Amino acid sequence: RAYRIEDVPGDDTCYYAFVAYPIDLFEEGSVVNVFTSLVGNVFGFKAVRALRLEDVRFPIAYVKTCGGPPQGIQVERDIMNKYGRPLLGCTIKPKLGLSAKNYGRAVYECLRGGLDFTKDDENVNSQPFMRWRQRFDFVMEAIHKAEAETGERKGHYLNVTAPTPEEMYKRAEHAKEIGAPIIMHDYITGGFCANTGLANWCRDNGILLHIHRAMHAVLDRNPHHGIHFRVLAKILRLSGGDHLHTGTVVGKLEG
Template sequence: DADYVIKETDILALFRITPQPGVDPIEASAAIAGESSTATWTVVWTDLLTACDLYRAKAYRVDPVPNVADQYFAYIAYDIDLFEEGSIANLTASIIGNVFGFKAVKALRLEDMRMPVAYLKTFQGPATGLIVERERMDKFGRPFLGATVKPKLGLSGKNYGRVVYEGLKGGLDFLKDDENINSQPFMRWRERFLYSMEGVNKASASAGEIKGHYLNVTAATMEDMYERAEFSKEVGSIICMIDLVIGYTAIQSMAIWARKHDMILHLHRAGNSTYSRQKNHGMNFRVICKWMRMAGVDHIHAGTVVGKLEGDPLMIKGFYNTLLESDTDINLPQGLFFAQNWASLRKVVPVASGGIHAGQMHQLLDYLG
């Protein structure tokens, strides 16, 4: 519907569409809009029982992707009433629910979204936020400096705590668990928490400053995660950690817990590259950045430019701006296709991690500020 007038309350999505040979890109875009809102694979008489013209998503613009053959950008608008307030799970069930398996498209990628202020106001946002975190840490005017315990698996609890102590004593603000250290036979979670906090407390006392260790509370059930998070608070930790793979509902639940208990919440983006790395199918990581700011995490891994993980400098700068700015304008080189007002949601700390060392710090500061 090229004549559709976008409303301030509309949720906007940009898809990169690769239609099957012989499929018109406009028809493919309309099919994506229909399937991700009210339509199904055929016409049904029950459509007459609802206001389909109001609720059906509108594909209002289709542009060829510059310098790429047979790919198109489809802009789609969704009425705000299609979505439950404050639910990432419900949002994703519509936007990425069925459409990625559509026969009409060879490939489909969600590149960007615009969330209206009215919708953002139904989300808590980051549990702590950058400003409050700096106040709690009493560290200003410089980046936080952290590292990950290695080897990530196999250490005993006592040796794990020793690594935490040595790293923090050497000048780090934070040490962290890695994504896959939970509660394995070689070191159960309670043992890890106790020895890690012993290292934190000794290093903090020695340095005369506040330090922390990201205690990974990721577990099989929400009950287990709450138990581990509560224990991390009891033993004096200021920060805990979860993995992206626990799912959107669990992430929101942990963010609400963290806000209630004055804990900083770190999110490791474990698993994101399964859908974000391919350039023509899946989902751009900037969309995950937006969803996670809404969900309520305080930290998220957002790329390094340098290091062991792939990343274009401008694209990663776009991720950082999405997490840190109160308002972002359209910036196509950074992959920001929509202006976004963040409705006073707190700022998320973008974490630069993945195979970087001290000799690359000048490059990080040059690229990312």
């Protein structure tokens, strides 16, 4: 039920509506069910010209039914043996077009130069110019070489996003077999069901999980319609991820 309606400061065409839902309407631990109920149908109502989900608050009783981050920052620092400072990384560019061998060479040069992590970009999956297994193997070769030369633990966010959940788990298993400390998933395009399952797998297998927000702007860019990024971040935390890509402060490809 809507229990309060307020004016939006400086905008006489919009209002804030505060709506409460009984907790029993939602399946425990299912962000899929939460989103289906909160934004599944109401955005399609003909009478609604524009609607934006600005924020959501979950009772502790519901939060406890969700898995949350697979490992967390303290476990990540223990795995990487890095304490007392921020972790520094970068995305490999160009993100598309390199062979697996040249991609691995770029990873090595970045890690050897002092970075803690490098990462795949969101659309690096398994294209004809660089199949996922070749990329994983050349990247791990680069990591081991950089670790041997620097004496530090290094990592690379291996993107396991795939066409099907079965293929996603296959890639995650291979990453584990070759000793990768962290993998990556595109949680919006990949889907919340796949993401929650992958987070549970990472929790059981001691693997860190980085989350990319690809496609977020379709939902959060319009200030009058869609879903605020804070909601997407909160939902992701419940679904499961150790850290979430946030982008630049001033906007993509700016600054």
